[in-house]
Amino acid sequence: MSAPISLNVQLSDRSYPIFIGAGLLTHAEQLTTVLSARKIALITNTIVAPLYADLVIQVAKQKGVQVIEIVLPDGEIHKSLKTIAHIIDVLVANQMGRDDLIVALGGGVVGDMAGFVAACFQRGIGYIQIPTTLLSQVDSSVGGKTGVNHSGGKNLIGAFHQPKAVIIDTSVLRSLPLRELRAGMAEIIKYGMICDISFFCWLEQNVEKLLALESATLAHAIHRSCQIKAGIVARDEHEHGDRALLNFGHTFGHAIETVTAYSTWLHGEAVGAGMMMAATMSLHVGSLSVLDVERLAALLKRFDLRTDAREEVTANAAKEAMSRDKKVKAGKQRFILLRGIGEAYITADYPPAALEATLAAHLG
Amino acid sequence: MSAPISLNVQLSDRSYPIFIGAGLLTHAEQLTTVLSARKIALITNTIVAPLYADLVIQVAKQKGVQVIEIVLPDGEIHKSLKTIAHIIDVLVANQMGRDDLIVALGGGVVGDMAGFVAACFQRGIGYIQIPTTLLSQVDSSVGGKTGVNHSGGKNLIGAFHQPKAVIIDTSVLRSLPLRELRAGMAEIIKYGMICDISFFCWLEQNVEKLLALESATLAHAIHRSCQIKAGIVARDEHEHGDRALLNFGHTFGHAIETVTAYSTWLHGEAVGAGMMMAATMSLHVGSLSVLDVERLAALLKRFDLRTDAREEVTANAAKEAMSRDKKVKAGKQRFILLRGIGEAYITADYPPAALEATLAAHLG
CATH class of the missing domain: 1.20.1090.10 (Dehydroquinate synthase-like - alpha domain)
Known part of the structure; x- marks a missing residue:
């Protein structure tokens, strides 16, 4: 593995790093560093979970971090307030606190929803983006736009909420259609x-x-x-x-x-x-x-x-x-x-x- | 009417005025000034609407501002994601835009929900607080905490989103139980x-x-x-x-x-x-x-x-x-x-x- 490239999104006290490289989920130095919480909610979908969820769960467990895995159905149609309500139910049932962390593992749909949940659960908790599609790696995982769709239009409900870090593993693109x-x-x-x-x-x-x-x-x-x-x-x-x-x-x-x-x-x-x-x-x-x-x-x-x-x-x-x-x-x-x-x-x-x-x- | 007192919440580009006085809804100088939008969604409840909604609607109409009135059922039990979804449906149906304005007329429940809708509709639009209970006048209308309840706890879902102005008419307290x-x-x-x-x-x-x-x-x-x-x-x-x-x-x-x-x-x-x-x-x-x-x-x-x-x-x-x-x-x-x-x-x-x-x- 060659050394990852990194860059910073400069937003004063909300600045955060983006790490880019092949194999960042397997040689998980950056991931290990950013997963610092008592508990994480790993939000992913049915397509991505069998491929990459275990890599993240392993790193978390090695650090003694408790993982709550939330596997959503795949697809833009599920990017709705209804899914947000479901995720929040799971967070509450697992007594997630303000200092716990949300980890988005998936494409733009997963990232937008996980980010919106992070924006509004307890009026804002931290989250990490691990985008697994090219589109989300170059666009939606960076910049803090989060949200869900409404029948009246795309992303009509949402928030600006910056992640704590973005981890872009280019190797995962080998499994992308x-x-x-x-x-x-x-x-x-x-x-x-x-x-x-x-x-x-x-x-x-x-x-x-x-x-x-x-x-x-x-x-x-x-x-x-x-x-x-x-x-x-x-x-x-x-x-x-x-x-x-x-x-x-x-x-x-x-x-x-x-x-x-x-x-x-x-x-x-x-x-x-x-x-x-x-x-x-x-x-x-x-x-x-x-x-x-x-x-x-x-x-x-x-x-x-x-x-x-x-x-x-x-x-x-x-x-x-x-x-x-x-x-x-x-x-x-x-x-x-x-x-x-x-x-x-x-x-x-x-x-x-x-x-x-x-x-x-x-x-x- | 004696001259209203005013003070400022100092938050750099999100600073806003609070006006306090008897009769601010009837002698509506401050209200007239802050209602500057093409459309407003006046969010209120079944108790407050018959008492004070017309005062706000009149001022808006005199300024040529279109009013969409949203009357919610009264009570903490309705402070839920379900009500938020309903309000957003109405905003979308009425083609509210980013530069339009939400006006919260009521107590803490109305203010918290109207504020949360303003926080997440189109990733944030402006809103005005017109609190009509003593509690909301001295607490929830000021400071930008918005949100709804979850069966797991009060205000578990919400956002920080500062209003554009707060108008506190002490006369309305005469109708308060x-x-x-x-x-x-x-x-x-x-x-x-x-x-x-x-x-x-x-x-x-x-x-x-x-x-x-x-x-x-x-x-x-x-x-x-x-x-x-x-x-x-x-x-x-x-x-x-x-x-x-x-x-x-x-x-x-x-x-x-x-x-x-x-x-x-x-x-x-x-x-x-x-x-x-x-x-x-x-x-x-x-x-x-x-x-x-x-x-x-x-x-x-x-x-x-x-x-x-x-x-x-x-x-x-x-x-x-x-x-x-x-x-x-x-x-x-x-x-x-x-x-x-x-x-x-x-x-x-x-x-x-x-x-x-x-x-x-x-x-x-």
């Missing part, structure tokens, strides 16, 4: 698109190595993604400004997910098509060149990611879903658009025709 | 006990005027209470230290409430008896004189507040309830005790016999 790996790449591409053209170029040059799970290449892609996200979060924790840049592709992406009832598109896949739509809209607004739009499309396609949702989503259904998006400010829809690859900006000021043309180009 | 007024006095006495002996003396001298709802006297008692609480919250928003002093009487009080299933004791009544128990324990620990214990008992009795729970609560049941209290740190129960009237301290270091003697003296 290829489709999920590809979906995770969309969020990685996003970081290049919004603020780092050289990272975007590097991605163009490393598609094959990334898909082959080449260790050092993967670790660099994840590290650079987390670094960019950590920098933005440190500047704007509660999304009053710049943090909204991280939503590039997400306004359209969420609409695709909402209209398809979170059933056929993976989040990353929807973000991929959403980024294409944001690029197309930037083109129609006049801030992005057709060459840059094509370059994004080409990279997405090399990862086998779709660039439209024509078959499943109509323009009208998407518009209706977007009107309920929580990023709507005083009734006005805001978009994250591009001035070029690596240069995103936020605007609520756009010709309606640019939006219409975008919907027409990518939706049914 | 006398029993609730008296219960509210317990929390006022608490502020004297923990850190202000001169305020305690002033209370001893003003029992009759307070019970007669004499305007200026009442406003002073509320103002001084909020001032003390605001000072403590400003020093320790998230209760890592001094803020726990505000829990004086609450460890025992919560046990009384839990054992009696929140059905026969009002919160303030339980805090009154809880303060007596904390004083008795301080006596047994050797840090408080019998004279001071008697002085507290005398003041509580003048407000017709009970000093024991002998008839309803056994020592064993109370101990069991206390072991599940969220203030238990690493398995060790902490207590807020007294070195004298006006001088509270936090300790986890006490002879078990002192606790036993206290339970024996005040419980069955």
